[in-house]
Amino acid sequence: MNFTLFVTTIVTGLAFVGVVIVLANLIAPRSFNAQKDEAFECGIPTRGQTWMQFRVGYYLFAILFLMFDVETMFLFPWAVVMRSLGPVGLVSALFFIFILILGLAYAWRKGALRWQ
Numbered sequence: 001m002n003f004t005l006f007v008t009t010i011v012t013g014l015a016f017v018g019v020v021i022v023l024a025n026l027i028a029p030r031s032f033n034a035q036k037d038e039a040f041e042c043g044i045p046t047r048g049q050t051w052m053q054f055r056v057g058y059y060l061f062a063i064l065f066l067m068f069d070v071e072t073m074f075l076f077p078w079a080v081v082m083r084s085l086g087p088v089g090l091v092s093a094l095f096f097i098f099i100l101i102l103g104l105a106y107a108w109r110k111g112a113l114r115w116q
Contacts, residue, residue: 060112071100 078085078093085092107113 057115061115064107064112068100068104071096 075093075096078089078096082089082093
């Protein structure tokens with residue numbers, strides 16, 4: 001019974017997504033012109049080559065920021081229900097913070113936070 005419900009849910013979801021994609025392609029307005037193929041940077045025409053490489057440090061720094069930002073966001077629900085969780089909730093929150101500190105120490109030790 002549960003497997004049938006699971007398969008039905010998956011098939012229904014996939015069918016819904018497929019129908020929505022097909023409908024969007026059928027009804028969407030289209031206009032083709034050369035200006036749509038140009039790169040756009042804040043309304044200012046680009047100078048030089050548009051496709052240039054960025055240093056991997058930018059991406060690494062952004063990923064680290066997102067990782068710690070999202071992980072610390074998980075502390076908010078704990079703060080809301082901390083009293084009802086009791087000592088077990090406090091220990092689990094402290095363990096979570098400890099793991100965050102270990103991740104920060106690892107990134108720091110590897111030099112991922114050095115901006116050169």
